[in-house]
Amino acid sequence: MNRIDQTFARLKRSRRKALIGYLTAGFPTKAGFAHLVCALEKAGLDLFEIGVPFSDPVGDGMTIQRSSQKALANGVTLEWVLRAVSALRPQIKAPIILMSYANPLAAMGLQRFFARAKAAGVDGVIIPDLIPEEGKPFDQLAAKNGIALIYLAAPTTTRKRLKRIARATRGFLYAVSLTGVTGARKTVAAGVPGFLSQIRRFTSKPVAVGFGISTPSQVQSVRKRVDGVIVGSALIDQLEKSVQRAGVFVASLQKALNPQGVRHAS
Amino acid sequence: MVRDFQSVIGSEARRQILQVEGRLPHVLVACVGGGSNSMGLFHPFYKDRSVRMIGVEPAGRGLRSGRHAASLARGSLGVFHGSKSILLQDKDGQVLGTHSISAGLDYPGVGPEHAYYKATGRAKYVTATDAQALDGFKWLCRLEGIIPALEPSHAIAYLKTLARSLKPKDIVIVCLSGRGDKDMPILEKALK
Ligand SMILES: Cc1ncc(COP(=O)(O)O)c(C=O)c1O
Numbered sequence: 237m238n239r240i241d242q243t244f245a246r247l248k249r250s251r252r253k254a255l256i257g258y259l260t261a262g263f264p265t266k267a268g269f270a271h272l273v274c275a276l277e278k279a280g281l282d283l284f285e286i287g288v289p290f291s292d293p294v295g296d297g298m299t300i301q302r303s304s305q306k307a308l309a310n311g312v313t314l315e316w317v318l319r320a321v322s323a324l325r326p327q328i329k330a331p332i333i334l335m336s337y338a339n340p341l342a343a344m345g346l347q348r349f350f351a352r353a354k355a356a357g358v359d360g361v362i363i364p365d366l367i368p369e370e371g372k373p374f375d376q377l378a379a380k381n382g383i384a385l386i387y388l389a390a391p392t393t394t395r396k397r398l399k400r401i402a403r404a405t406r407g408f409l410y411a412v413s414l415t416g417v418t419g420a421r422k423t424v425a426a427g428v429p430g431f432l433s434q435i436r437r438f439t440s441k442p443v444a445v446g447f448g449i450s451t452p453s454q455v456q457s458v459r460k461r462v463d464g465v466i467v468g469s470a471l472i473d474q475l476e477k478s479v480q481r482a483g484v485f486v487a488s489l490q491k492a493l494n495p496q497g498v499r500h501a502s
Numbered sequence: 503m504v505r506d507f508q509s510v511i512g513s514e515a516r517r518q519i520l521q522v523e524g525r526l527p528h529v530l531v532a533c534v535g536g537g538s539n540s541m542g543l544f545h546p547f548y549k550d551r552s553v554r555m556i557g558v559e560p561a562g563r564g565l566r567s568g569r570h571a572a573s574l575a576r577g578s579l580g581v582f583h584g585s586k587s588i589l590l591q592d593k594d595g596q597v598l599g600t601h602s603i604s605a606g607l608d609y610p611g612v613g614p615e616h617a618y619y620k621a622t623g624r625a626k627y628v629t630a631t632d633a634q635a636l637d638g639f640k641w642l643c644r645l646e647g648i649i650p651a652l653e654p655s656h657a658i659a660y661l662k663t664l665a666r667s668l669k670p671k672d673i674v675i676v677c678l679s680g681r682g683d684k685d686m687p688i689l690e691k692a693l694k
Binding site for chain 2: 294308
């Protein structure tokens with residue numbers, strides 16, 4: 237059983253929801269990245285989404301564009317990310333999901349990438365510019381290497397495609413809360429509850445909601461309808477201030493997500 | 503989708519040339535940035551096997567300078583802006599910065615249908631530098647009193663080379679994808 241499946245199953249048994257944190261690999265620094273991940277696991281992250289920086293992140297807003305540019309300037313490559321994950325794997329219990337646009341993976345070669353990712357201990361991969369219609373070679377290689385390929389659905393996704401995405405996704409289904417790019421927002425879009433219940437009708441797999449989620453009150457407002465919440469830009473915003481601020485922020489989200497308290501890290 | 507919208511260019515050109523000349527053109531020439539005006543012209547002639555197609559990419563300060571946007575000439579296979587095609591990228595799959603004197607051609611990718619036309623040999627792709635485009639621009643202004651945009655000035659520039667291999671009766675259609683009024687500030691600087 238994949239580590240992501242195990243994590244969702246374990247959390248479900250204790251009636252908890254997963255807090256998934258997005259970090260850009262090698263941001264703010266390469267040297268401090270492993271320490272950052274360990275600190276944020278302690279602070280309350282249940283799963284990590286680690287972004288491979290890309291020159292043209294079409295699904296991302298200002299914050300992640302900025303962190304990606306900084307990471308690229310720091311010299312972060314897919315190669316570096318895989319080595320970093322490999323070093324991190326024994327230090328944390330949380331699943332590690334790589335988020336990468338398709339092109340850096342294609343440049344490495346899909347076969348080589350998935351084999352290397354497996355060896356490094358990567359549990360899942362999110363490819364925001366991969367559509368299920370083009371997913372077959374990715375699906376096959378991911379399955380062969382025991383890696384969950386996680387697909388995204390948007391509020392504009394038609395029922396027919398939602399069915400297909402629900403069938404194809406592994407680990408969980410990534411529900412994009414809004415029509416637009418990533419970036420902190422003040423409120424959760426009005427249509428989100430309806431969108432999430434629509435998804436539930438198509439799948440019994442875990443569902444995690446992301447894009448724009450940035451405050452404890454937003455987390456509270458969606459927690460009942462999902463198995464997990466994904467926080468990216470708002471976390472990077474805190475991280476631009478300090479690692480400590482990011483830790484405090486994560487703890488506040490974890491508390492809003494699981495108000496019943498006590499979290500066991502394994 | 504873009505191709506279908508832009509194909510008005512080619513459909514009308516094809517109808518009109520048959521009306522006026524009673525025969526198909528020998529060559530089509532158009533500039534290639536993302537590839538829409540050129541594919542709009544080319545596509546309606548796709549099945550007319552005798553019609554040659556030439557796309558002109560921006561070589562900027564020269565292909566060897568690294569400061570250009572000639573994706574088909576210098577790019578490789580990748581995934582960018584939602585399609586699998588040819589693009590300018592480094593060994594890690596990061597998209598490269600580009601340069602062209604024409605803002606509209608300053609783009610590191612190209613529509614996948616052009617990659618297909620190139621791979622199958624249906625169209626040929628060449629390049630023109632910033633300097634050649636400026637020559638093409640001046641040439642059309644003086645000869646015809648038409649002020650072309652800097653993008654199609656690349657296509658015009660290539661006519662000088664192309665003309666050497668043509669007979670006087672041959673018909674060439676060049677896509678004049680835009681007018682030069684918008685480029686006056688750049689031209690003012692470049693032609694000083
Ligand atoms: C006048 C003009 N021609 C050509 C282009 C290049 O685009 P494409 O290759 O997609 O036709 C542009 C792009 O902005 C343009 O403004």
